[in-house]
Amino acid sequence: MLNTALVEQFLRTGRVMDILFLIFVWLFVIYYITKAGRGAQLPKIRRIAAIDAIREGVGRAVEIRKPVHWSFGNAGAYVTDQNVSETLAGLGVMSYTVGLCARLGARFIFHMPGNPEAIPILEGTVLEAYSKEGKLEEFDRRRDLRYYGSGMMVFTAALAQSFMTEGVAMKIMMGRQPTCMYVALEAAKLQGAIVIGGTARWTAMYSFVLTCDYLFIGEEVFAAGAYVTGNPYMISSLASEEMAKYACIGILALGIVLSLANINFAALMKN
Amino acid sequence: MSTTIRRDLPILLLAIVGFLYVAEWFFGGNVIPQLSTFKGLMGTMVSVIAWTAVGVGTIYGISSEYYLVRRNRNWQQYVTSGSMFLMMIIMAIIWIWQWSGPGRAVGYAFQSPEWRWWLMNVYSNQTQAQYAIMFLYQCGAVYRVLRVRSMETTVFTLAGLAFILKSIPLFLTVPGVSEIGDWVQGAPTLGGTRAATLTASLGALVIGLRALVGKEQTTIEVK
Amino acid sequence: MEQKTEEKTIWDKIGTIDYRYIYVFSLIMILIPIIQPIGIPMKVGSNAQTWHNTIVNIPAHSYILFNYYVDLSVWADMGPILVVTLNEVWMIPKERDVKIFFYSSTADGAVKMRDLLVTLCKPPQWRTDSYGTTWVDVGYIGFPNEAAYASFVMDFKSLILRDIRGTSLLDVPAAKEMAAHAAPTDVLTAADFDLLIWSSWGCTDPDMYVRQFWASGSPPYHVPMLMQTIGNCVPNVVPYVGPDKPIRAFIPGAAGAAELEMITGLKGDGTKMADATDLGGVATVILIALGNIAYLGGRFLGKKKEEK
Amino acid sequence: MVDIYTQLGVLAGALMIIGQFTMLWKDNLYFRVTTRIVVGYYMMYMMCYYVAMIYGRTWNAMTVQGEWWWAVAIFLGLLMYTRISRQYAWIAKYPMSIALGAGVGTVSVALLRAQVLDQITYTVTDLFTATSAYALFNAIVIAVALVTTISYFFFTREHTGPLGWSAAVGRAFIMCSVAVIWAGDYMWAMAMLSGVLSYMVNNFIKGLMLGGPIS
Numbered sequence A: 001m002l003n004t005a006l007v008e009q010f011l012r013t014g015r016v017m018d019i020l021f022l023i024f025v026w027l028f029v030i031y032y033i034t035k036a037g038r039g040a041q042l043p044k045i046r047r048i049a050a051i052d053a054i055r056e057g058v059g060r061a062v063e064i065r066k067p068v069h070w071s072f073g074n075a076g077a078y079v080t081d082q083n084v085s086e087t088l089a090g091l092g093v094m095s096y097t098v099g100l101c102a103r104l105g106a107r108f109i110f111h112m113p114g115n116p117e118a119i120p121i122l123e124g125t126v127l128e129a130y131s132k133e134g135k136l137e138e139f140d141r142r143r144d145l146r147y148y149g150s151g152m153m154v155f156t157a158a159l160a161q162s163f164m165t166e167g168v169a170m171k172i173m174m175g176r177q178p179t180c181m182y183v184a185l186e187a188a189k190l191q192g193a194i195v196i197g198g199t200a201r202w203t204a205m206y207s208f209v210l211t212c213d214y215l216f217i218g219e220e221v222f223a224a225g226a227y228v229t230g231n232p233y234m235i236s237s238l239a240s241e242e243m244a245k246y247a248c249i250g251i252l253a254l255g256i257v258l259s260l261a262n263i264n265f266a267a268l269m270k271n
Numbered sequence B: 001m002s003t004t005i006r007r008d009l010p011i012l013l014l015a016i017v018g019f020l021y022v023a024e025w026f027f028g029g030n031v032i033p034q035l036s037t038f039k040g041l042m043g044t045m046v047s048v049i050a051w052t053a054v055g056v057g058t059i060y061g062i063s064s065e066y067y068l069v070r071r072n073r074n075w076q077q078y079v080t081s082g083s084m085f086l087m088m089i090i091m092a093i094i095w096i097w098q099w100s101g102p103g104r105a106v107g108y109a110f111q112s113p114e115w116r117w118w119l120m121n122v123y124s125n126q127t128q129a130q131y132a133i134m135f136l137y138q139c140g141a142v143y144r145v146l147r148v149r150s151m152e153t154t155v156f157t158l159a160g161l162a163f164i165l166k167s168i169p170l171f172l173t174v175p176g177v178s179e180i181g182d183w184v185q186g187a188p189t190l191g192g193t194r195a196a197t198l199t200a201s202l203g204a205l206v207i208g209l210r211a212l213v214g215k216e217q218t219t220i221e222v223k
Numbered sequence C: 001m002e003q004k005t006e007e008k009t010i011w012d013k014i015g016t017i018d019y020r021y022i023y024v025f026s027l028i029m030i031l032i033p034i035i036q037p038i039g040i041p042m043k044v045g046s047n048a049q050t051w052h053n054t055i056v057n058i059p060a061h062s063y064i065l066f067n068y069y070v071d072l073s074v075w076a077d078m079g080p081i082l083v084v085t086l087n088e089v090w091m092i093p094k095e096r097d098v099k100i101f102f103y104s105s106t107a108d109g110a111v112k113m114r115d116l117l118v119t120l121c122k123p124p125q126w127r128t129d130s131y132g133t134t135w136v137d138v139g140y141i142g143f144p145n146e147a148a149y150a151s152f153v154m155d156f157k158s159l160i161l162r163d164i165r166g167t168s169l170l171d172v173p174a175a176k177e178m179a180a181h182a183a184p185t186d187v188l189t190a191a192d193f194d195l196l197i198w199s200s201w202g203c204t205d206p207d208m209y210v211r212q213f214w215a216s217g218s219p220p221y222h223v224p225m226l227m228q229t230i231g232n233c234v235p236n237v238v239p240y241v242g243p244d245k246p247i248r249a250f251i252p253g254a255a256g257a258a259e260l261e262m263i264t265g266l267k268g269d270g271t272k273m274a275d276a277t278d279l280g281g282v283a284t285v286i287l288i289a290l291g292n293i294a295y296l297g298g299r300f301l302g303k304k305k306e307e308k
Numbered sequence D: 001m002v003d004i005y006t007q008l009g010v011l012a013g014a015l016m017i018i019g020q021f022t023m024l025w026k027d028n029l030y031f032r033v034t035t036r037i038v039v040g041y042y043m044m045y046m047m048c049y050y051v052a053m054i055y056g057r058t059w060n061a062m063t064v065q066g067e068w069w070w071a072v073a074i075f076l077g078l079l080m081y082t083r084i085s086r087q088y089a090w091i092a093k094y095p096m097s098i099a100l101g102a103g104v105g106t107v108s109v110a111l112l113r114a115q116v117l118d119q120i121t122y123t124v125t126d127l128f129t130a131t132s133a134y135a136l137f138n139a140i141v142i143a144v145a146l147v148t149t150i151s152y153f154f155f156t157r158e159h160t161g162p163l164g165w166s167a168a169v170g171r172a173f174i175m176c177s178v179a180v181i182w183a184g185d186y187m188w189a190m191a192m193l194s195g196v197l198s199y200m201v202n203n204f205i206k207g208l209m210l211g212g213p214i215s
Helices: A004-010 A017-037 A049-064 A085-105 A116-132 A152-166 A177-192 A204-212 A219-227 A233-258 A267-270 B002-027 B032-051 B054-071 B074-096 B113-145 B151-167 B167-173 B177-186 B188-211 C012-013 C019-035 C046-056 C072-090 C107-118 C126-131 C144-152 C174-180 C205-215 C231-240 C251-266 C269-307 D005-024 D029-063 D068-085 D089-107 D109-128 D133-152 D161-209
Strands: A068-071 A108-112 A143-149 A170-173 A193-200 A216-218 C063-067 C098-105 C135-140 C196-199 C223-229 C245-252
Touching: A004 A267, A017 A068, A017 A233, A017 B002, A017 B188, A017 D109, A049 A068, A049 A170, A049 A216, A049 B113, A068 A152, A085 A108, A085 A219, A085 B188, A108 A116, A108 A152, A108 D161, A116 A216, A116 B032, A116 B054, A116 D068, A116 D089, A143 B054, A152 A177, A152 B113, A152 C231, A152 D005, A152 D029, A170 A177, A177 A193, A177 A204, A177 B113, A177 B188, A177 D161, A193 A204, A193 A219, A204 A216, A204 B113, A204 D161, A216 A219, A219 A233, A219 B188, A219 C012, A219 C269, A233 A267, A233 B188, A233 D109, A233 D133, A267 D109, B002 B188, B002 D089, B032 B167, B032 D068, B032 D089, B054 B074, B054 D029, B054 D068, B074 B113, B074 C245, B074 D029, B113 C019, B113 C098, B113 C107, B113 C126, B113 C269, B113 D005, B113 D029, B113 D161, B151 B167, B151 B177, B151 C098, B151 C269, B151 D161, B167 B177, B167 C269, B167 D029, B177 B188, B177 D161, B188 C231, B188 D089, B188 D109, B188 D133, B188 D161, C012 C205, C019 C223, C019 C269, C019 D161, C046 C072, C046 C223, C046 C245, C046 C251, C072 C107, C072 C196, C072 C223, C072 C251, C072 C269, C072 D161, C098 C107, C098 C174, C098 D161, C107 C135, C135 C174, C144 C205, C196 D089, C205 C223, C205 C231, C223 C231, C223 D005, C245 C251, C251 D161, C269 D089, C269 D161, D005 D029, D029 D068, D068 D089, D089 D109, D089 D133, D109 D133, D133 D161
Parallel strands: A068 A108, A068 A170, A108 A143, A170 A193, A193 A216, C063 C098, C063 C196, C098 C135, C196 C223, C223 C245
Antiparallel strands: none
16 A cells, blocks of 8 residues: 555655654644643643542651652663653652652652662652752751662562561552562551552552552553643643544554455554 | 753753654664664663663662661661671672683673572572562452452452462363453453553653653753 | 440451461461372363474474573472473484574573583483584573664674683584574574574563564564463463464463473472462462452341341 | 582571561561671672673773773763762763663654554454454454553543443453453462472471481
């Protein structure tokens, strides 16, 4: 259907559909960002219960004088590959949590993942949140930042130890997780903590379903990352995600119609 | 000036590298081979940057442990933190001592009998013990969570049970167990997994695009 | 102030058993067959049978690429599959002239393989004597990410320069012969192999292996695969499994190894663990039943009691 | 006769296992020490391993082949250490931005084909290549699951009316999918426990304490 030889002079083989889809999403991202820039009304985002629960958890931490623990998993803060989005979304929620802790006076402990290259952005986000609340002096790196390397079960054991010795009022875990982070989540639960978390890495989702009081399911992680910032550009660009989803359902419907008309949909999509 | 150097230039750098990666995806290979060369080189360079930064994490790890010792001056803390420092020293000594030698490759230390002893007896058993604990924790969850309380927990319980029964040799002798397990795995699970992967990818994609145009707050406002 | 304590019903008691008792119960159930094997009968599934048939019926003069992946932290679950598979491969008769290329993508693999080759997976004497001509082992190739694997399938030299004995890769006769199998004849690529046996407990790895060893290449390499994995990766593997799909068969964990051991008659740790899995499964069913009896009893029968 | 190093190894392994298991009861010094031992081991392992990787990848390339740009990469990596100083921490943003740029560039395109477009294509082709009524039924279930689960992830509309129903069905599929993954993991963890117990019974008790063979 397509003049492949002609297209391949300008584009790599099998990338036509990719570029069309990307342009489609990109146009909507730019459209909504521009719209937000003009001060247009932001799209309404449905409530994500886990976000409300974070405020409740921080309040509880102040009440019972136990810390809030945050982690990204043993190596969950990827910045150099396709998992970077999950890190950025997690950082958005972390910034919100740290801000609440600083404002209400709860102690925040951050068990950093074993990705050393991510440390600048991880620590930077914590500093930024404290500084926004004007309480930078309350943040002590040596006291509140922990590092154990990236060994999976070494990390879970170290977390469990920290929960037992220092106490835990709320445990939040986001970022790309392996399934064995279940041990850390359950250890927090057994210590009586409110457990909140979620991941877009579907294989590990069960750990959260079984242990968390409040969940971010799959893509909710990304939506939450934008939502909590209150940044109009980020919230408004969420609408472009919805457009992409409509497009996916549309392509599915189109595929069914074309296949019924005996047109080879799979071959068309290979372009 | 300060904002330009501290914030704007890094964002610009991010966007340039990011856009070149995107361009390579569509126009690399035979169309513009230089883009693929750039991506190949940049991939390894980013790895080298990450490897070089490993000490930052170690410094943070040591300093927070040292802080704990200073704050809690009791014998239990000395023993706990001391065991960590001692272990680091032992491994460092083995590594330097066994780094290489006549007829050995550089980095031989990881294959040396001394390193293997610690790996296979100490690290490996600690890790396996944690996995075993994970199973016991999950037994607790099986009893506590898998109850037919709501639509979600009912589906979770039934689907999980179908797969567990299918995976246990003893239950495979019961007619129908294998077929039900296969169906749960092959139809509803596949559909759910497919959709969850797809939507998560769209979410990730939009964050990527937002960061490329400099509107992702987490990459902008970092102290 | 004196607090009035509510009397617990039988349903409450069944539903709120201390978690430590649950741990002890599960531990005992798993421990029983380890102390005294029971030998509960089992059935061989189609996956294990296909796996076995693929290795046993491999055509003469084939080339097998074998990734002996070992992560010591999950050795208990994946080790038995590697042991039985390696022994199965060693059992391929000499007359068949099947050549094997071994590598490891984990540092643990390179360490463990040394032990295995002199203990549980000793090659037959004729294989030992003909190292270099009937098989080659290149050891640990580093921990490759997808970009590295993309180069690897195009040219093994991008990650491997020498075999474990220090011989330059294409100076090893077996490797040289394999390289000549498919074009380009002086480069060792994925196209040179007729079967890839690999393992991983990374659940997204099947996507990568399929992309690299099946879909990439021009024409595509289409190397059929046998995959060893762990239980929770099954949903990620299933989409690629079938007689005309990239993965011909897969073995999930020690329970799968037990089936393989049953077919081959090479009894090992998998069989021992099958008993434990059986009793563990029974424990699981009991726990789910207890929880639900307590919940449903409390909900339907507990209320009636209150009404009385 | 088993050598002393193997015997000591079994003893060390058993002590590590018992130490870790004590966490099931409550916090104690023994558990803390065994945990700190592996934390120390792993941090040093990462350090040594990465230094070996840097050396292996760059040293020969720089000194023999004259590929000077690896020195730039190492320099950029060293800039990450400015993070330790509050005053110069911002310098680390430069190497960080390069790393982030690579990640952001990858995520903006790499997922499109395999995780989005191919998934839709598979769903359609499954429907039209089904060779039996059972396969067709399954393909329909998969298509329904895909659409309803996507509908659960709509954020800009409240889940009421038809969308509410669709999202509820989607949630059931999500739970089904998560449950099967959990069940697989559960079986795996069970095998791990039996492996640990087997080590304790056969190597520690029968082997080391009763003088039997150690495997």
